[in-house]
Amino acid sequence: MTIYRFRVKSEYDPTSLWRDIAVGGDRTLDELQTVLNHAVGLNQDHLWFFGTDQDYWDSDVQYKGPEEIEQSAGGLMRGGEEYNASETTIGQMARQLDLDECDRICYLFDYGDEWRFYAILKEIDETESSDKAPEVVNENGDPVEQYGLPDEGW
Numbered sequence: 001m002t003i004y005r006f007r008v009k010s011e012y013d014p015t016s017l018w019r020d021i022a023v024g025g026d027r028t029l030d031e032l033q034t035v036l037n038h039a040v041g042l043n044q045d046h047l048w049f050f051g052t053d054q055d056y057w058d059s060d061v062q063y064k065g066p067e068e069i070e071q072s073a074g075g076l077m078r079g080g081e082e083y084n085a086s087e088t089t090i091g092q093m094a095r096q097l098d099l100d101e102c103d104r105i106c107y108l109f110d111y112g113d114e115w116r117f118y119a120i121l122k123e124i125d126e127t128e129s130s131d132k133a134p135e136v137v138n139e140n141g142d143p144v145e146q147y148g149l150p151d152e153g154w
Contacts, residue, residue: 001130004090005123005137008036008107010144011116017141020122024132025091029063032090035134036107040117041143046110050085052097056108056116061097063088091130094121115144 002025010017019039023032029050037044047068051059060080069084083093097105099121109115 001126001128002091003123003125003128003130003132004094004121005125006032006119007122008040008117008119010040010141011118013141014118017144018139019136020138021119021134022132022137023090023134024128024130025094026089026130027132027134029085029088029090029093030066032134033065033085033107035136036117037109039136039139039143042109042115042146046112048107048109049082050093050119051106051108054104054106054118056106056114059106063093094124100124113146115146 003022004025005020005022008019008021017040019036021032021035021039033048033050034044048065050063052061053059062080062082063085064082066084066086093099097103099105101121101124104118104120107117107119
Protein backbone atom coordinates (compact mmCIF):
# COMPACT_ATOMS: atom_id res chain seq x y z
CA MET A 1 0.00 0.00 0.00
CA THR A 2 2.08 2.87 -1.30
CA ILE A 3 1.46 6.13 -3.13
CA TYR A 4 4.30 8.04 -4.75
CA ARG A 5 4.02 11.78 -5.38
CA PHE A 6 6.33 13.19 -8.02
CA ARG A 7 6.93 16.84 -8.89
CA VAL A 8 7.43 16.82 -12.65
CA LYS A 9 9.25 19.87 -14.01
CA SER A 10 10.15 21.02 -17.47
CA GLU A 11 13.92 21.03 -17.79
CA TYR A 12 13.67 24.17 -19.91
CA ASP A 13 11.42 26.12 -17.52
CA PRO A 14 11.36 24.33 -14.14
CA THR A 15 9.97 27.19 -12.06
CA SER A 16 7.14 28.10 -14.44
CA LEU A 17 5.93 24.68 -15.57
CA TRP A 18 5.49 21.83 -13.11
CA ARG A 19 2.91 19.23 -12.11
CA ASP A 20 2.54 17.14 -8.97
CA ILE A 21 1.35 13.66 -9.85
CA ALA A 22 0.29 11.09 -7.25
CA VAL A 23 0.32 7.46 -8.39
CA GLY A 24 -0.09 4.10 -6.70
CA GLY A 25 2.87 1.76 -6.58
CA ASP A 26 0.92 -0.93 -8.47
CA ARG A 27 0.32 1.30 -11.51
CA THR A 28 2.66 1.16 -14.51
CA LEU A 29 5.12 3.72 -15.79
CA ASP A 30 3.14 3.69 -19.04
CA GLU A 31 0.07 4.88 -17.13
CA LEU A 32 2.11 7.60 -15.41
CA GLN A 33 3.50 8.73 -18.77
CA THR A 34 0.02 9.04 -20.29
CA VAL A 35 -1.20 11.31 -17.47
CA LEU A 36 2.07 13.28 -17.48
CA ASN A 37 1.84 13.94 -21.23
CA HIS A 38 -1.76 15.08 -21.02
CA ALA A 39 -0.96 17.33 -18.05
CA VAL A 40 1.90 19.15 -19.81
CA GLY A 41 0.29 19.37 -23.26
CA LEU A 42 2.05 16.58 -25.17
CA ASN A 43 0.35 13.92 -27.28
CA GLN A 44 1.19 10.21 -27.44
CA ASP A 45 2.65 9.90 -30.96
CA HIS A 46 6.41 9.70 -30.26
CA LEU A 47 8.92 7.43 -28.59
CA TRP A 48 9.82 8.13 -24.97
CA PHE A 49 11.55 6.78 -21.90
CA PHE A 50 12.06 7.34 -18.20
CA GLY A 51 15.72 7.22 -17.21
CA THR A 52 18.13 7.77 -14.39
CA ASP A 53 20.67 10.31 -15.63
CA GLN A 54 20.23 14.06 -15.88
CA ASP A 55 22.00 13.79 -19.25
CA TYR A 56 19.02 11.66 -20.35
CA TRP A 57 20.62 9.65 -23.18
CA ASP A 58 23.36 8.47 -20.79
CA SER A 59 20.92 6.78 -18.42
CA ASP A 60 22.13 3.36 -17.30
CA VAL A 61 18.50 2.25 -17.00
CA GLN A 62 15.68 3.19 -19.36
CA TYR A 63 11.99 2.38 -19.01
CA LYS A 64 10.66 2.60 -22.57
CA GLY A 65 7.25 2.76 -24.13
CA PRO A 66 5.90 -0.58 -25.34
CA GLU A 67 5.96 0.54 -29.00
CA GLU A 68 9.73 0.96 -28.95
CA ILE A 69 10.30 -2.32 -27.15
CA GLU A 70 8.15 -4.13 -29.75
CA GLN A 71 9.66 -2.37 -32.79
CA SER A 72 13.34 -2.86 -32.17
CA ALA A 73 15.31 -5.17 -29.98
CA GLY A 74 17.58 -2.90 -27.98
CA GLY A 75 16.03 0.33 -29.29
CA LEU A 76 18.44 3.27 -29.08
CA MET A 77 20.03 2.18 -25.82
CA ARG A 78 23.73 2.96 -25.55
CA GLY A 79 24.36 0.23 -22.99
CA GLY A 80 22.81 -0.58 -19.67
CA GLU A 81 19.38 -2.00 -18.97
CA GLU A 82 16.02 -1.36 -20.56
CA TYR A 83 12.55 -2.30 -19.37
CA ASN A 84 9.08 -2.21 -20.84
CA ALA A 85 7.25 0.66 -19.13
CA SER A 86 3.88 -1.03 -19.65
CA GLU A 87 5.10 -4.02 -17.62
CA THR A 88 6.98 -2.11 -14.92
CA THR A 89 5.08 -0.72 -11.95
CA ILE A 90 6.01 2.46 -10.11
CA GLY A 91 6.84 0.35 -7.07
CA GLN A 92 9.13 -1.95 -9.07
CA MET A 93 10.98 1.03 -10.52
CA ALA A 94 11.32 2.61 -7.07
CA ARG A 95 12.84 -0.61 -5.72
CA GLN A 96 15.09 -1.18 -8.76
CA LEU A 97 16.47 2.36 -8.52
CA ASP A 98 16.38 2.46 -4.71
CA LEU A 99 14.43 5.74 -4.87
CA ASP A 100 14.01 7.82 -1.75
CA GLU A 101 12.27 11.14 -1.24
CA CYS A 102 14.08 13.94 -3.11
CA ASP A 103 15.59 11.52 -5.67
CA ARG A 104 15.02 12.32 -9.31
CA ILE A 105 14.30 10.46 -12.53
CA CYS A 106 14.20 11.92 -16.03
CA TYR A 107 11.60 11.70 -18.79
CA LEU A 108 12.42 12.22 -22.47
CA PHE A 109 9.59 12.48 -25.00
CA ASP A 110 10.08 12.68 -28.77
CA TYR A 111 13.65 11.76 -29.63
CA GLY A 112 13.80 14.43 -32.36
CA ASP A 113 12.44 17.45 -30.47
CA GLU A 114 13.60 16.10 -27.11
CA TRP A 115 10.96 17.36 -24.70
CA ARG A 116 12.84 16.96 -21.40
CA PHE A 117 11.26 16.71 -17.97
CA TYR A 118 12.48 15.44 -14.65
CA ALA A 119 10.48 14.11 -11.74
CA ILE A 120 11.51 14.58 -8.13
CA LEU A 121 10.05 12.07 -5.69
CA LYS A 122 8.40 14.41 -3.18
CA GLU A 123 6.60 11.91 -0.97
CA ILE A 124 6.13 8.21 -0.32
CA ASP A 125 2.84 7.58 1.48
CA GLU A 126 2.34 4.03 2.69
CA THR A 127 -1.17 4.64 4.07
CA GLU A 128 -3.11 4.78 0.76
CA SER A 129 -4.10 2.20 -1.84
CA SER A 130 -1.34 1.06 -4.21
CA ASP A 131 -3.77 0.81 -7.11
CA LYS A 132 -4.50 4.57 -7.22
CA ALA A 133 -4.54 5.74 -10.84
CA PRO A 134 -2.09 8.56 -11.68
CA GLU A 135 -3.64 11.93 -10.90
CA VAL A 136 -2.44 15.52 -11.13
CA VAL A 137 -2.86 16.89 -7.60
CA ASN A 138 -1.19 20.30 -8.00
CA GLU A 139 0.10 22.32 -10.93
CA ASN A 140 1.73 25.51 -12.08
CA GLY A 141 2.07 27.00 -15.55
CA ASP A 142 0.41 26.55 -18.90
CA PRO A 143 0.86 23.38 -20.94
CA VAL A 144 3.42 23.49 -23.75
CA GLU A 145 2.50 23.85 -27.41
CA GLN A 146 3.94 20.70 -28.89
CA TYR A 147 3.50 21.86 -32.46
CA GLY A 148 3.87 25.59 -32.90
CA LEU A 149 2.32 27.53 -35.73
CA PRO A 150 4.12 27.23 -39.07
CA ASP A 151 6.28 30.11 -40.24
CA GLU A 152 4.52 32.88 -42.16
CA GLY A 153 6.31 31.87 -45.37
CA TRP A 154 4.55 28.50 -45.62
